[in-house]
Amino acid sequence: xxxxxxxxxxxxxxxxxxxxxxxxxxEGKGRLGSEFDVVYDxxxxxxxxxxxxxxxxVEDAVKIAIKKSGKQQDEMQFFLAGDLINQITPTSFAxxxxxxxxxxxxxxxxxxxxxxxxxxxxxxxxxAKHVVTGASSHNSAVERQFRYPTEYGGQKAxxxxxxxxxxxxxxxxxxSMQMTNQPVVVGATIGKVIDMGMSDPxxxxxxxxxxxxxxxxxxxxxxALPYDHYDCIFTGDLGEIGHATCYELLMQKGVxxxxxxxxxxxxxxxxxSQKKDVLSGGSGAGCSATVFYGxxxxxxxxxxxxxxxxxxxxxxxxxxxxxxGETIPCIAHAVAVELLN
Amino acid sequence: xxxxxxxxxxxxxxxxxxxxxxxxxxEGKGRLGSEFDVVYDxxxxxxxxxxxxxxxxVEDAVKIAIKKSGKQQDEMQFFLAGDLINQITPTSFAxxxxxxxxxxxxxxxxxxxxxxxxxxxxxxxxxAKHVVTGASSHNSAVERQFRYPTEYGGQKAxxxxxxxxxxxxxxxxxxSMQMTNQPVVVGATIGKVIDMGMSDPxxxxxxxxxxxxxxxxxxxxxxALPYDHYDCIFTGDLGEIGHATCYELLMQKGVxxxxxxxxxxxxxxxxxSQKKDVLSGGSGAGCSATVFYGxxxxxxxxxxxxxxxxxxxxxxxxxxxxxxGETIPCIAHAVAVELLN
Numbered sequence: 001x002x003x004x005x006x007x008x009x010x011x012x013x014x015x016x017x018x019x020x021x022x023x024x025x026x027e028g029k030g031r032l033g034s035e036f037d038v039v040y041d042x043x044x045x046x047x048x049x050x051x052x053x054x055x056x057x058v059e060d061a062v063k064i065a066i067k068k069s070g071k072q073q074d075e076m077q078f079f080l081a082g083d084l085i086n087q088i089t090p091t092s093f094a095x096x097x098x099x100x101x102x103x104x105x106x107x108x109x110x111x112x113x114x115x116x117x118x119x120x121x122x123x124x125x126x127x128a129k130h131v132v133t134g135a136s137s138h139n140s141a142v143e144r145q146f147r148y149p150t151e152y153g154g155q156k157a158x159x160x161x162x163x164x165x166x167x168x169x170x171x172x173x174x175x176s177m178q179m180t181n182q183p184v185v186v187g188a189t190i191g192k193v194i195d196m197g198m199s200d201p202x203x204x205x206x207x208x209x210x211x212x213x214x215x216x217x218x219x220x221x222x223x224a225l226p227y228d229h230y231d232c233i234f235t236g237d238l239g240e241i242g243h244a245t246c247y248e249l250l251m252q253k254g255v256x257x258x259x260x261x262x263x264x265x266x267x268x269x270x271x272x273s274q275k276k277d278v279l280s281g282g283s284g285a286g287c288s289a290t291v292f293y294g295x296x297x298x299x300x301x302x303x304x305x306x307x308x309x310x311x312x313x314x315x316x317x318x319x320x321x322x323x324x325g326e327t328i329p330c331i332a333h334a335v336a337v338e339l340l341n
Numbered sequence: 342x343x344x345x346x347x348x349x350x351x352x353x354x355x356x357x358x359x360x361x362x363x364x365x366x367x368e369g370k371g372r373l374g375s376e377f378d379v380v381y382d383x384x385x386x387x388x389x390x391x392x393x394x395x396x397x398x399v400e401d402a403v404k405i406a407i408k409k410s411g412k413q414q415d416e417m418q419f420f421l422a423g424d425l426i427n428q429i430t431p432t433s434f435a436x437x438x439x440x441x442x443x444x445x446x447x448x449x450x451x452x453x454x455x456x457x458x459x460x461x462x463x464x465x466x467x468x469a470k471h472v473v474t475g476a477s478s479h480n481s482a483v484e485r486q487f488r489y490p491t492e493y494g495g496q497k498a499x500x501x502x503x504x505x506x507x508x509x510x511x512x513x514x515x516x517s518m519q520m521t522n523q524p525v526v527v528g529a530t531i532g533k534v535i536d537m538g539m540s541d542p543x544x545x546x547x548x549x550x551x552x553x554x555x556x557x558x559x560x561x562x563x564x565a566l567p568y569d570h571y572d573c574i575f576t577g578d579l580g581e582i583g584h585a586t587c588y589e590l591l592m593q594k595g596v597x598x599x600x601x602x603x604x605x606x607x608x609x610x611x612x613x614s615q616k617k618d619v620l621s622g623g624s625g626a627g628c629s630a631t632v633f634y635g636x637x638x639x640x641x642x643x644x645x646x647x648x649x650x651x652x653x654x655x656x657x658x659x660x661x662x663x664x665x666g667e668t669i670p671c672i673a674h675a676v677a678v679e680l681l682n
Contacts, residue, residue, distance in 0.1 A: 001466075001467045001468065002418065002467060002468055002469055002470070005418075005442075006418060006419070006442040008468055048665075049665050051661060051662070051665065052665070077343065077346075077347060078347070078531060082447065084428075085659070085661070086427040086428070086659045086660070086661060087425075087427070087447065087449070087657065087658065087659035087662075088447050088657075089657065089658070089659045089661065089662045089667075092534060092657035092670050092672075093662070093667070093670060095533075095534045095670070095672075096534040096535075096536050096670045099533050099534070100533065101346075101347040101531040101532060101533050102531070102532070102533060102534055102672060103446070103448070103455060103459070103531065104446065104447040104448045104449075104455070104657070104672075105444070105445065105446060105447065106423065106428065106429050106445040106446065106447040107444070107445045108428070108445075114444060114445070118444070118459070121462075121463065121466070121468055122462065124466075125342075125462075125465075125466040125468075126342045126343060127342070127343055127349055127462055127466075128343055129343070190419060190442040190443070190444065191442060191443070192436075192440050192441065192442050192443060193433060193436045193437040193440070193443055194437075195437050316428065316429075316430065316433035316445070317428065317430070318426070318427045318428035318430045319427070320392060320426070320427060320430065321392070321428075321430045321434070324389075324390050324392065324393070326430075326434070329433050329434060329436070329437045331433075331436075331443060331445075
């Protein structure tokens with residue numbers, strides 16, 4: 001049901017029944033490398049284009065998520081997903097492979113939580129027993145689309161981020177009383193487009209920070225929650241600069257979060273040794289998707305967190321909008337997940 | 342609730358409370374010219390790029406839809422929409438303007454019904470009191486993205502279609518017993534990706550026909566409806582070739598529809614005098630959106646139809662996927678609308 005201005009509460013607590021998390025070679029060497037189900041050792045993944053490799057990531061992650069959910073493919077009703085490539089073709093081709101009735105989504109790097117919010121809504125109200133949702137990105141495919149082909153070896157500003165090669169998918173389904181140690185979706189806040197006039201595609205985190213702030217702040221207001229309600233709040237891919245900016249904006253508004261309860265998927269995924277490439281942090285639609293459906297849910301199942309809020313952030317620009325002098329419209333969607341035990 | 346394999350029935354019958362339909366100069370001269378709320382007399386619409394003109398179409402249509410719904414902007418909860426341009430920037434920039442919490446959708450030309458199905462689901466289950474949904478396209482922006490800049494004056498095959506310049510938006514909200522002569526959404530069938538191996542982006546209608554067939558056939562099965570249930574079934578933008586193909590596929594499966602009860606938005610929108618440009622018919626995400634939210638709803642309100650099924654079809658290709666030798670994955674979503682009186 002609608003709560004406050006732009007949030008939903010899910011009283012039936014749809015469960016995340018299984019996840020599939022697939023990554024590339026660079027992610028395998030990252031801090032969370034062991035939390036991927038599959039790590040490819042080559043960016044090409046035996047495909048003849050990076051976009052086709054992107055499709056493969058999605059296909060793999062969907063298959064693994066269904067398998068780990070303990071359900072069969074034919075028990076899934078819908079597939080809600082997207083990616084960053086023009087006309088989200090990697091996801092649409094993966095939808096051809098899995099043959100599930102398909103909702104194509106585009107929320108840039110916020111797609112992971114756009115999908116999870118909708119998936120939870122559908123399951124909560126009996127629109128589906130099980131749906132598959134998630135998001136993905138591929139470093140080489142995305143970099144050449146939004147910036148430069150990686151083969152050019154161009155230098156980037158320290159504000160720039162590293163696009164994650166990875167897909168994170170989940171099966172969301174009805175929860176039952178028998179479940180223990182099960183993550184369930186309890187609420188969501190859908191973001192508005194916020195554009196503070198920034199236009200540098202090599203500083204996306206800074207551009208997205210006000211959108212993340214707006215959604216997190218609205219989430220607390222809509223649900224009338226105390227600021228210490230969550231064991232941790234995770235932003236999607238703000239990186240160092242954006243995450244610090246978002247933290248400051250929250251503090252200024254009186255949202256006093258301890259720093260160790262406010263993390264960013266883009267700052268968690270890579271190892272310190274990768275910093276010279278990663279610069280300000282990880283990004284891409286696959287960033288929050290792989291870190292949440294992998295690492296964060298693992299931490300929850302090990303009882304490190306009981307209640308978390310994931311706020312995935314998206315920069316809704318295109319190369320064309322940048323060339324036409326537009327600023328970067330940004331958005332963030334937040335989903336609240338609790339451990340049922 | 343879920344009905345059959347991939348359909349929803351909306352027992353609370355969400356209402357289409359108001360619509361906004363905006364078109365370009367060529368659409369104004371078409372057969373349905375008088376059914377647009379606003380017709381621009383220039384493709385540029387006083388903007389300095391066709392993509393910015395696309396954004397303007399969406400902004401206008403949203404404003405008009407809200408006004409005609411008799412509601413205020415701040416009574417709207419969500420905006421679910423998309424278009425064909427890379428990263429759907431026209432829609433995202435319009436979402437910046439209207440400041441509504443935003444779900445970006447990509448279903449190519451099926452986006453209109455992807456949005457209406459989700460909008461109806463959200464309203465039916467109290468996820469929103471009012472949402473705005475719709476889709477758009479702009480001939481010059483889309484043609485240069487998917488085929489060639491129109492300024493080249495390139496010749497096209499007779500199988501090709503003409504991208505509609507237009508946006509169709511609707512306010513979907515709770516229906517009440519007091520309403521009369523009100524179109525309400527009663528059901529939806531979400532399509533799977535169907536790809537019969539066609540790869541010619543100048544014959545999209547032919548590629549999309551099997552997807553339209555699959556969704557319409559599944560719709561009848563899921564709801565166990567007799568084939569004469571609807572006063573008319575409208576496909577989105579199959580054009581002459583695709584529409585004839587889809588009709589044949591339906592007849593072969595025993596779905597005996599009289600030809601005058603099976604129409605195509607792409608064949609309705611333009612005048613016979615425009616045929617030399619239009620070729621096989623209109624297309625684009627704005628095609629089914631403007632024809633349904635304009636013409637078809639007008640016909641319903643004049644009691645020409647009481648029950649209709651709109652099956653919007655989408656070709657989920659990109660220029661890049663075509664260049665990489667991929668075939669065209671297609672999809673279709675169908676929404677059933679009835680007149681409440």
